[in-house]
Amino acid sequence: MRGILLCLALAALPWVANAQSTAADEPLPSPAIALPAKQDGAIVDLQAVVVSGSQPGPGLWRVSKGDHVLWILGTQSPLPRRMEWESGPVEKVVSQSQEVIQPPSVGVKADVGFFRMLGLIPSALKARRNPDDKTLQQVVPADQYARWQRLKAHYIGKDRGIERWRPVFAALELYDKAIEKSGMTTSGVVAPVVAKMAKRYNVKVTPAKVEIPIAEPRRALKEFSTASLDDLQCFEKTLDRIQGDLDNMVARANAWAVGDINLLRDLPANSQFAACSAAFTEAGLARKYGMSDLAKQVERKWLSVAEAALANNASTFAMLPIGELLKTDGYMAKLQAKGYQVQAP
Numbered sequence: 001m002r003g004i005l006l007c008l009a010l011a012a013l014p015w016v017a018n019a020q021s022t023a024a025d026e027p028l029p030s031p032a033i034a035l036p037a038k039q040d041g042a043i044v045d046l047q048a049v050v051v052s053g054s055q056p057g058p059g060l061w062r063v064s065k066g067d068h069v070l071w072i073l074g075t076q077s078p079l080p081r082r083m084e085w086e087s088g089p090v091e092k093v094v095s096q097s098q099e100v101i102q103p104p105s106v107g108v109k110a111d112v113g114f115f116r117m118l119g120l121i122p123s124a125l126k127a128r129r130n131p132d133d134k135t136l137q138q139v140v141p142a143d144q145y146a147r148w149q150r151l152k153a154h155y156i157g158k159d160r161g162i163e164r165w166r167p168v169f170a171a172l173e174l175y176d177k178a179i180e181k182s183g184m185t186t187s188g189v190v191a192p193v194v195a196k197m198a199k200r201y202n203v204k205v206t207p208a209k210v211e212i213p214i215a216e217p218r219r220a221l222k223e224f225s226t227a228s229l230d231d232l233q234c235f236e237k238t239l240d241r242i243q244g245d246l247d248n249m250v251a252r253a254n255a256w257a258v259g260d261i262n263l264l265r266d267l268p269a270n271s272q273f274a275a276c277s278a279a280f281t282e283a284g285l286a287r288k289y290g291m292s293d294l295a296k297q298v299e300r301k302w303l304s305v306a307e308a309a310l311a312n313n314a315s316t317f318a319m320l321p322i323g324e325l326l327k328t329d330g331y332m333a334k335l336q337a338k339g340y341q342v343q344a345p
Helices: 002-011 088-095 114-127 142-155 167-181 191-200 217-226 232-244 246-258 261-266 273-281 284-288 294-312 322-326 331-337
Strands: 053-055 060-065 068-075 083-085 099-109 204-213 315-321 341-343
Touching: 060 088, 060 294, 060 331, 068 294, 068 322, 088 191, 088 315, 099 191, 099 294, 114 217, 142 167, 142 232, 167 232, 167 273, 191 204, 191 315, 204 294, 232 246, 232 273, 246 261, 261 322, 294 315, 294 331, 315 322, 322 331, 331 341
Parallel strands: 053 083, 068 315, 099 204, 099 315
Antiparallel strands: 060 068, 060 341
16 A cells, blocks of 8 residues: 555656756767667667766755755766765765755655555555556557557566556556666665764754645545546656667766766756656546645745754755756745855855
């Protein structure tokens, strides 16, 4: 139950994908982060161009008012799987701070015990399947299904069970497998390291989490399992991104690793997640359970936590998706409008 509902909530947030940065139409890749040549639509494995070893990551954004400072690390997903983040400069900031603000997140608040939660897992797994047990071939256009078959064979292999998943969940699984096979990862590089730092120096950790209350989780799962989702655009855009944008994702991952903020500004931050989030947020079920305006809810929550920290602490450390930091109308613009000084690295 927890896994499926968290997946619904997280998929509903455009900022998960670092979407909508200020991007140039024709970026020039850095010579140190060269992109592989296209091969007439062929599927190209990219492990060889993903950086590895010890890498510095980007510098920190500085938000201040008077002598109180909020230091922000821009995070990126995916990142090179074999890189080791040089976290020394960040550790120094964390050790001198009074608070660490966790990345924006969404959680599910359900009053269920551990054993009852375990009992809901079969229902959760069923809820990701198409209503009436239809197959992907039956619910997606023929041309998209043909593309799906080619990409699935390359990145997933012979998994028959996924053929009965809803398009949005099948697409996200394919995306995760493609990221993994391309030498990248979507987790485990930055946040766990920062958590250990906070524990080591006994620094207060504050979540910036919006919690969605689900009073009757079993009923919610049953409703979702029969509800229709407009997720075909999510499916198509995910296929497009895997076929045509993996090289750009590798370049962004590499640019973050070496701390090249200018290249991150220039490289397109394409994302299928806005379409995938719409599949949930525009459904009637999402409005019923308070998930129809999650991006705004999360923004308000993070800004509230950040302003409180700036008022109370001499130094605070936080993390935000770097795409959000690079937006001209994002969180930083909101803080500037309120009189805070914002300085990019």
